[in-house]
Amino acid sequence: MSGLSGFPEFLPADRNVELIVLDHLREVFELHGFASIETRAAEPMDTLLRKGEIDKEVYVLRRLQAGEGDSDSGLALHFDLTVPFARYVLENAGKLDFPFRRYQIQKVWRGERPQNGRYREFTQADIDIVAKDELAFHFDVEIAQVMAEALSGLPVPALTLQVSNRKILEGFYLGLGIAEPTTVMPIVDKLDKVPADKIAALLQSDAGLTAEQAKQCLALAEIRSSDGSFVDAVRALGVEHPLLDEGLDELLQVVTGASGADGVEVVADLRIARGLDYYTGTVFETRMEGHEQLGSICSGGRYDQLASDGKNTYPGVGISLGVSRLLVPLVAGGLTADRSVPSAVLVALTDEESRPASLAVAAALRARGIPTEIAASPQKFGKQIRYAERRGIPYVWFPANGDDGDRVRDIRTGDQVDADPATWNPPAEDLKPRIKEQVT
Amino acid sequence: MSGLSGFPEFLPADRNVELIVLDHLREVFELHGFASIETRAAEPMDTLLRKGEIDKEVYVLRRLQAGEGDSDSGLALHFDLTVPFARYVLENAGKLDFPFRRYQIQKVWRGERPQNGRYREFTQADIDIVAKDELAFHFDVEIAQVMAEALSGLPVPALTLQVSNRKILEGFYLGLGIAEPTTVMPIVDKLDKVPADKIAALLQSDAGLTAEQAKQCLALAEIRSSDGSFVDAVRALGVEHPLLDEGLDELLQVVTGASGADGVEVVADLRIARGLDYYTGTVFETRMEGHEQLGSICSGGRYDQLASDGKNTYPGVGISLGVSRLLVPLVAGGLTADRSVPSAVLVALTDEESRPASLAVAAALRARGIPTEIAASPQKFGKQIRYAERRGIPYVWFPANGDDGDRVRDIRTGDQVDADPATWNPPAEDLKPRIKEQVT
Structure with a gap:
């Protein structure tokens, strides 16, 4: 980790963790047809x-x-990737095909005071689907499902994807006879920090609710379930409104559609309010087990007006993963990779004169996709093996020399076998750096 | 291309070209054991x-x-990746294993006036090898060879990697009896813009050379060859100096070692002077056929003092590819990819009720690594096919419906076959976006 506060930098082995994570995210996003874009910084x-x-x-x-x-x-x-994406969509609207699915993995910056310890530079991975004029609801389900699948393959502790829907809260408040639902939301949103009885008092003093209305609002906020039972729990409160029905139906579809990814529990959680003045339907937050103090590491939702040029409106639904926010603390806690280089093989060097022979072995291995480097100098073989060990390179290759043919040694076990550089392959799991220590 | 001068942005199909290029560079760098790092912006x-x-x-x-x-x-x-890398090496010297090979692909920025049309943000891809105290010469050969291999696979016109060596020029000037070789170099360096007779005059008036010395300096600068013949040509000038011998030997090794990559001619070119006050031996520049006005698109060399903390010195050799400098003009000239999305397959949608069936087909294809998206809405199949066509998606999948089984159509040829989502594969070349138009 680097010396400049708020600007995290990784050592090479830790950077390999980040690459494994970014490659996985990209793979999932692309499997689902999301196009890569980058916008200017x-x-x-x-x-x-x-x-x-x-x-x-x-x-x-x-x-x-x-x-x-x-x-x-x-x-x-830019301080996020949503604002630049909205600008990109407007600027290129005539050249994009809608609905437009895009992923964007880039650094963002915040001009924080160096003293406050917050990140001033960090990497985010966003997916969004944006349409022209109208965006069907099934895209909300797709966004949740794709991100759940992406999160599922990460080398991180258990995650909970919490989903709510603004329409449920707004419909419920309207059904309760509250004329201004938007005055209620910011108060209920404080439930994480303020005790419930205090919230009830605030709802009466500041939002003009009756004691019964305040009680109902708090009861709604208590509801959470990882299956469809939240619908019955809401119904049991006896409040009715068409917007509430619509919200419940949407949330049920998202929770059902996104469930099933290993390591990611998807729950309907009606306490999630997440800037509800900004989002217009589905909202997402994500918590990581044992790291709740990080807050939400992956958030988003539906915004019916992502962008507008006055003539056309571009509704969107998206979710943004804080890659640095997730990884920097885990790496600081010991998450790392099994090597600091991509090399699977170090070709030993018998003497300076035989460097061409070692180069030829390396070229033969690389031609079949095996990352290979050559010892820097013809030290004793014991030293060359330690050179590999320090970097986590699993195999050392000894080129043919006199009566001895080519041999390759797994330096973790000491096993050594005769081998042909034109045909030998390491086990697939040794080809690339792997996560060494899974932090839980 | 975007509206803000100097900040190029790609449309999705063009971004796929950039991804193809960046993936290729990364693959070659990693095959040679170069570790990825990123430094803060x-x-x-x-x-x-x-x-x-x-x-x-x-x-x-x-x-x-x-x-x-x-x-x-x-x-x-940061305005390049070398200065941050030197800082990273010093900051982490105790935790890095030397010699340290790293690649770094990142954006850099220059605070240019918007009016001047220069890039203010662009992507560079650097490789460097840095050691502690001493860096053997064979690493110069390795850097040239790795970059030549990386350049070789790019979808660009023919490239010429021009190599020279400061020791040749310095040794030659010393052998000529010129006391201050550093006064000669900046004048000879102007040969691209100033006629030779003018240079000869300047060498006499400003650097105090004799007419004969000036003539010899110009004769040296004329020498270029893509084989070892430059050595004889230099020898024929009759100048002798130990530093000259050393330089000729080094340059011969680099040119010989890096030659042979398709599409990349490696030449010894003694006119290349490239900030010789900065580099201490090997220097590189690269020209692209038909795009000579871009100048050098890939440059670098050996610097015996990349970094120093007063106690230890870290010599390095490296080369930096201007990815944006290369790609932005080519994309503007028509270089693009065959699709704007990663998807190889669009699964058609018969009606909204059968969406789960289409989702199941897509999941089966993705499970085997085939990027797949689903039609946004159950329009007529003709419209769904045009949806795929606009995005360059080569295959449309029609899920089983009534008596009809699953069928997949190559929309480029119209060929349609029965297929099973659990076993069907597109030809490997259709799996990912490809370069559509090779610009020459």
Whole structure:
């Protein structure tokens, strides 16, 4: 981990963990037809700060060579991948095919004070589906299912994908006779930090609810289930509203459709409120077992107005995985890979004169996809083996020499066999770096 | 291509070209045992601007939320990957195994004026080998050979990897009796832009050479060969010096060792001077046929003092490929991929009720590694086929329906066959996006 606070950097073996994770994410996203895009790191300030916001923690760019009179470049580093994606969609709307599925794995930056210990640079992996004018609901189910599958293959502790739906809360509040549901949501959203009786009091004093209405709102927020039983639990509260029905049906489809991925429990959790003024239906959060203090490591939802150019509206549904947020603490806790290099084989060097022979062995192995490096110098073989050991390279190859033919040694077991560089293969699991220690 | 000058962005099909290129580079680098690292985007200003430089075109970062009295954060975006790598090596020297081979594929930024049309954000792919105290010469050969192999598989016009060696020039000038070789190099370096007779005059007026010395310097700069014949050509000039001998021997090894990769001609070219005050031996430049105006798209060399902490010195040899510099003009000229999505198959949808059947087909295909998406809505099959066509998806799958079993159609040929989602495979070349149009 690096010396500059908030800018995490990995050592090579730990970077291999990150590569394993990123490769897995990409594989799942592409299997589901999500196209890769990257957007530029910088956006005009007015794209980043909409509606007069000026409280965002962003890094503004200034040209060092700017003249005296020049102001800032008007550019700042993006702080998420959603805002740049919305801009990309509008800018290229005529050239994209909708519905457009995209994944985007990039760094983002936040202009935090160095003292506060928060990340100032981190990697996110987002998937979104965006359409023109209208986006069918089944895409909400797809987004949840794809991310659950992606999360399922990660070398991390058990995950819980919590799903809710704004329509349930809004419909329930309306069904209770509350005229302004939006005054209720921010108060209920504090349930994580504030005791329930305090919330009940606030709902009455600040949102003008009756004691009974407040009790019902809290009862709704208590409901969670990893199957469809949450529907009956909500019904049992006796509140009715068409929007509530719609929300329950949607949430049931998402929970049912996304369940079944190993290591990822999908639950309907009606306490999840996640910026409900922003999302318009499905919302997601994700907790990692034993790391609850990280908050949600993977969040998102449906926004019926991801982007709009005044003429057309582009609704979207998406979810964003905080790759650094997930990995940096796990790596600090010991998660690493079994080697610091990609090499599966180190070809030993008998003497400087026989370097061409060692090069030929390496070329033969590489031609069949086996990552191979050659010992830096013709030290004693014991030293060359330790060279491999330090890097976690599992095999050392001894080129033919005099009466001895080519031999390869698994340095973990000491087993040594005769081998032909044109045909020998390591077991598939030794071909690439693997996770060494699974942290739980 | 995007609307913000200097910040190129790709449409999805063009991004697939970039992914094909980046995947290929990574594969070659890893086959040769180069470890991946990434460094943070920002470095302290004093790391970026060494020795009192203040003329670098860098982007300085300022926190939008900085208070009145706060100055800039002291950070700026890196403008290459060499300076951050040197800092990373020093910072982690105790935890790295030397010699350390690393590749690094990342964006870099230059704080250029928007008007000048230069890139302000672009991707570079660097490989370097760095050692502690001493780095054997054979690593120069390895770096050239690995990059030649990496360049060889790219979907680009013919490339020429031009190699020279500072020791040849310095030894030759010393052998000519020139006391200060460093005064000669910057003048000879102008040969690309200034006529030879003018250079000869400058060498006499500004560097104090005799007419004969100037003539010899120009004769040396004319020498180029893609085999070992440059050695004889230099010898024929009749100049002798131990440093010249050493340089000729080194250059011969690099040219011989790196030759043989398809599409990449390796030539000894004694006009290449490339910041010779910086490099200490081997130097590289690369030209692309028909795109000479781009200048060198892949450059580097040997620097005996990549990094130093006062106690230890870390010599290195490396080469840096300008991925954006190479691809952006080619994509603008028509280089693209055969599809805008990763999907090899679109599963058609008979009606909304049979969506689960289409999902099951897709799951069966994905389970065997076939990227698959499902039609967004149950339009007429003709429309669903055009949906696939627009995205370049080669196959449309029609799930079993009534008496009809599962069928799959190659929409490029119209050929349709009965198929089982548990066993059918597309030809390997259809599994992933491919380069559609090779620009020459």
